[in-house]
Amino acid sequence: GDSVTQMEGPVTLSEEAFLTINCTYTATGYPSLFWYVQYPGEGLQLLLKATKADDKGSNKGFEATYRKETTSFHLEKGSVQVSDSAVYFCALSDKGSSGSARQLTFGSGTQLTVLP
Amino acid sequence: DVKVTQSSRYLVKRTGEKVFLECVQDMDHENMFWYRQDPGLGLRLIYFSYDVKMKEKGDIPEGYSVSREKKERFSLILESASTNQTSMYLCASVKDTGGDEKLFFGSGTQLSVL
DSSP: OOEEEEOOSOEEEETTOOEEEOEEEEOSSOOEEEEEEEOTTSOEEEEEEEOSTTOEEEETTEEEEOBTTTTBOOEEESSOOGGGOEEEEEEEEEEOTTSSSEEEEEOOOEEEEEEO | OOOEEESOSEEEEOTTOOEEEEEEESSOOSEEEEEEEETTTEEEEEEEEEETTEEEEOSOOTTEEEEEEETTEEEEEESSOOGGGOEEEEEEEESOOSSOOOOEEOOOEEEEEO
């Protein structure tokens, strides 16, 4: 079945440091790929997405490129801020085993802490 | 603003109790989901519903059931709660699942089963 593997956390960075969170996936079809973010005490919210190979999703200074050849969707940001501290989830969307509605498969999440 | 509301933020129940977790969305979304979130395991899909009275099992449906009598409300039921069901439960909804999967999540219910 489909799966998503994220780099293990927690990740601790100083403000203005460069961020990379690795994400690789396994899927039988042609999935769409997503990054969701969960701030403390809140539900998840969509950060960015890419729906086909070589697409780049971007939002709030974060970027990720859909790499079909390496089955990866790594999240990057050039200069993190304290307010970026959160848990980040990589996810893919593909047809479920029932063949009906597409379902999201999530990675295990990566906790990011940014220190001032 | 779009809203997914879960009825309780924290819940403490005893083993064997029947537990109801309620979720309401105000966006007229067809699709609703229940996930559980556990450290190191990420989110795992329990059940989802793509229409009123319709439901499908997710990856870990054992020990759970769901009810969707109205479009806006999706309930998760633990028929006989057990300690291994202690977890954070997240409800989500989306308009369609044709590829633009911007799910809207509630803020979660932390359930403790003693």
